[in-house]
Every structure is written in C-alpha cells, then in structure tokens.
Amino acid sequence: MKTLLLFVMFTMLIAGCSSPEQNSTAAREQQPPPSIIRDAGEGRSGQIRLSPEQVNTLKIKTFTADTARVAFPLSIPAVAEAAPDYLSIISAPIEGIINKIYAHEGDRVKKGQLIMEMESLEFARILGDFFTSEANLRFSAEQLERVKQLYAKKIKSKKELQEANTQYIQATTARNAYRAQLNALGITEADLQTWRQQSSLHAHLPIRSAIDGIISEHMADLGQAVQRYQRLGKIINNGMVLVRGYAAPEDGIFIRRGVSAVVSRRSDPQTGITTSVHSYVPALDEQNRSIVVITYVGNPPEWLSPGRNVRLTLMARPDQPVISIPARAVIDDGNKKAVFVR
Template identity: 25%
Template sequence: MKRIQMTSKYTLSCAVLALLALASCKQQENTAPQNENYCIPEDISKGLNFAKVTQRPIQRTLSLNGTVEYNQDKTVPFYSLVEGVVLSAKFSLGDYVKKGQLLAEIRSTDLNEFKTELRATEAELKVAKRELESVSSMYQDGLASQKELMEAEEDVQVLESKWHSAKSNLALFNGQNKEGIYQILAPQEGYIVTKTIVTGMALTDTDEPLFTIANLNDVWIMANVYATSMRYVKPQAEVQVSTLAYPDEKFKGQISTISQVFDAEERVLKARIVMNNHEMKLRPGMSAEIHLLLDDNQGEALAVPNNAIIFDNNQNYVVTYKDACHQEIRQITPLTKNQEFTYISGGVQEGETVITTNELLIYNQLNNHL
C-alpha cells in the first residue's frame, strides 16, 4: 500500500513538473518575437524619404495671400485691323498655337482698297520714272533746267515712299496672295486664353480683342502686402508659394518688384513674383499663399522638417533611422516653427536621420513591437 502511495506521489510530481516546463516554453515562445527588431518591409522602405537633423538660425514665416496671373510681358491681345466677315476660325479656347500659325481668315473690302491704292501708286511711280529719264536726258542736252530735273527726282522719291508705305500696310494683313482675304497669323506661341471670334461673325470697329495669346512658361504671382508687413517684404527676397491644387508642393521664387502705390480697391501693395511654370502646375486665376522666412536674430536651434513630426498623446515625436531594421522613437520638445521647419530642444542630435514620409506607419509598427 505504501508503494502505491509513493508511486502516486511520484507520478503527480512529474505531472506538475511537466506542466510547468510546458508553460515556460509557451511563455518563451510568446516573448521571443517581442525582442526582435522591427524591419521595414522592402515595398515600404522604397517609398521612404529622410532628412538630417540640422542646426539652423531660428526663422519665422510671414504668410501673404495672392493670385496666379498671366505674365503681361508675354501676353498678346489681338485686335482686328479691318472690318469684314470671318470666313474661318481655326482654333478654340485653350488651344496651344505656334508663332506664324494661321488662326483665321477674314473677307474685307478694306483690303481691296489697300490693294487698289498699291496698284495705283505703282502705276504713278512708273510714269514718274519715265518722266525723270526724259528730263535727265534733256538736261544733259541743255534742253531742261536743273530745277526741272530736281522736281522730277523729287516726284519719284515721293511716289517711292508712298509705294513702300502702301506695301508695308498691305503686308500687315498677310493678304497679298488672296484677293480681299485678311489672314490672321499667331503673333507668338502660347495658349489661347480669351476668344471672341467665330466663323460667320461680322467684324466692326471695336475695342474688344478677337483673342489673346499667353505664354505660360512662366507666370506672375501677385502677392498682397498690407501696411503692417511692408517692412519685411523687399525685392529679391526668397519666397515659397503653395496652392490648393498642390498643397504638399512648394514652388520657390523671388520677389521681383513691389508696387510703390497702394491698390485703390484692396488697399494693399502688390508684390510680383515671376515663377517658372514649365510643368504647367500654376494656372492663372488660382489662389496662392506666399511664405517669406524672416530672420529675427533669435539664435540657432536644432531643426527637423515639419513633416517628420508625429503628435500623439499630447507629445511630439520623431522616428530616427539607421537602417531598415534599426529605428527609434524619440520624444522632442518644439520651441517654435515656420512653414518648413520645427525648431526643437533635445531628443535628437545634429546629424541624425529622421523619417519624413510614412513616419506615422513606422511609428505605429515600432510601438506594436515594444
């Protein structure tokens, strides 16, 4: 009976030890992955952008509102030089046209009058030249005076001047090869931004342009400068421009000129920024926000790009990066910020690398692996 009891106790002890060993193994299995570093997947890693923590002078941002406008130096309104009927209009609003491209044809009686005047002048000039030859010959034979010779020469000169003038006037209409047809050629390359001409339309004397061509390779950003901001806005100042269409993109430029007279309606000075627009992202009529960095001599501080900052639980963080399997969450203390940088105290060191895209995704993954 004793042996049975001892055997039973021994069996129970072994069972307890086995359960403890099994539980320990399961606990090790559960805790082991938590000690591993989080490695950023390759597909996410390819889309990451980074920035260095730098020591910078503390600058604040002055923001101005404004609009995108045509470059007036590269915008041509076209007015009709004659009255008549539009035979054809070979373009539409918004079309891109090249310099010298045929845009429209107009039938006009004015053009016939110019051609009639040119022909009449040509005939008179031929007669005057024959008369000059005759008088010159008679002068050499002593049958004509010097005065008569000079009058004949003057008649030829007057008619030649009149002929060149008539020919130049006719050349404006590009209509030498078509009877009574005024051909309108594009005066420059660019986009048709206004249009009032249509086929069959009767043209009369008007102050309204038939169309306007604007070259949009560069545009003007017209910033509104209020009196309280005048002392900060100066020619050649570097600016960054943002639009609602591209809120995450900053267009860099310089203030080229500042008006010396307040706009009568808006009571602001207008500052002009000539902006490169080869990608056609800036369209006239768009609203724009213009940012100037102001140096107030407040010293220097560590700076990180604004898009690296993560705000969570009333604290600010950044994610530092060494390689795909080594990142850290660092708490920072912001001092001030401008449109581009946040100036911070502590948490990171100059030269360290922070993540500026998908930083929130990496931040959450790192928290899940703690």
C-alpha cells in the first residue's frame, strides 16, 4: 500500500512540473518575433514608439500601402524540348533493305537532302505499274483523238466514241492512282524524269530529310532489312525550342496566355531570353502533379539544347487587387518575418 501511494505522488509531481513548460512553449509560439516584443505594459506588446530624433537618426522611411493589381515574378522549374515543327522522325515508308547511307549521326543536313536509299520489291512493282499506266494513258489519248476525227467524218459511231472516251478516263484514273502511291513514298517528278531516261530500270527508293537540322539519332545499318514505317533515325533543329514549365497548383490563378516570361539557364541566371506563355494545361500533370506551362523560345546560336533544365520566370498578375509590400520593408527574424505598420 505504501509503495502504491509513493508511485501516485511521484506521477502527480512529474505532471505538475511539465505542464507549465508546455503551456509556456505554446504561448511563445503565438507571440510576435522576439525583436519586436517590448515590455510596454498591458495592451502594448509588439508596439515600438520612436521620437522624431530617433526617426531621423535611424533614417527610417515610410510609405503608404494600398491595394492594386501589381505584377510580380513567379519562378518555376522547366525543361527545354525540341519544338514540334523542328523535330523530324526518319521512317521507312515501305519494306526493303538499306543499300546506301549518305548521312550519319551528328551530320548536319538540309531539307530535301538525300539521307539513304532502299531496295524494295514492292517499290519496284509500284514504279513499273506507274510507267505502264503512263504508256496506257498515252495510247488511250491517241486512240480517243483518232476516234473523234473519224466520228466527225461519220466513219465511227457515237458508241465507239463513248467507249474510247471511257478507256481514256480509266487510263487517267489508273495513272493518277499509281502516282499518288509514289507521292506517299516521297518520289518527286525529278526522280521520275531521271528513271524515264534510263535504259535499264534499277531504281532505289530515296529517303530524304524533311527539315534542316542535325541527325541526333541513327538506327539503320547498311544491308539492314526494315519493315514499313520502321523508325530509322531522328533530326533535330535547335533554332526553336519548346520550354515546358511546371507550376505549383496554387500558382495556377496567376498563369495566363500571353503573360511575359523569361527563360534563363541555372548556370547563368542573369542572362535570359524574353518570351511569352503560349499555352498552359489547367489540369495537374499526372507525373509531376503540377500545372504545365508551354512557351516557345527562339534559340540564338543554339543557346539551349533539348533536355536541359532551365528556369522560367513569369510576370504574374492577380485578377483581384492585393496589398503589395516591398521586400526591403520585411524584417527577417529567424523563422518568422515581420512588417512594421504605423
């Protein structure tokens, strides 16, 4: 019984000693920063009164805080990517075998420049059908003209004229269909003219660059068999880059299309390129849980390279008036910030 009584008294003593300290800690968390606490009597905690001489000595300046729609910089992380119209994927338009390669990874190419050639049985069949359809079209045109002349002399009947005209239309349709297939394969009229002049037809399917740029990816080897639409490489033009920024959800109210923005490199934050917000996605990005901001930047002498991390600083402007306070008027007191108000 004596042991139980001593244990209860010891427990009460500990509780009595710890309670004031916890209350004191909670009270300190609600107090103003230590630098502005003054023992000035009840109702005057957090107030500082200065005489005119003290104001002049300390050179204190004041200003009137008012509500207004002010712009402020909003800096968010971003990454540079290749712009949509400045990126081209090299693909095999048809099944075949790579038999010639004229440009490799790292080479600079021009739009329309020949990159590689393919041998393809399917391409040879389409090309042969096209030249056959051209011959049939010429014959049908000559036949139609001859029947027209004979019909004018009452030698051919109207039915024969209609049949000749139908054969001409069919030949024209067939020729156009094969030409459309060659267009889909990237064959130009200059290519066809060259093959027309050859005594023996051994045409290779040319693969050309769609844009000016540098081959950043090369996935084809000499003699490699490729399938239709197989990826063979990639060409990038760094003259224009897309900058994709990631803003916090609470900052979404400040983002608007057309807002001025500055793109800067983390290694050189003082130097940047001015642009504007092209678009933004109001829904959160699934991977980063952020609002995606899209801008386009003209890239002078390839200042940025796709894949590089950058900073995107937006000039945010709230829809509603706010009270703005200069940063120099804010006192940093450790973990808390204070503003003196008169």
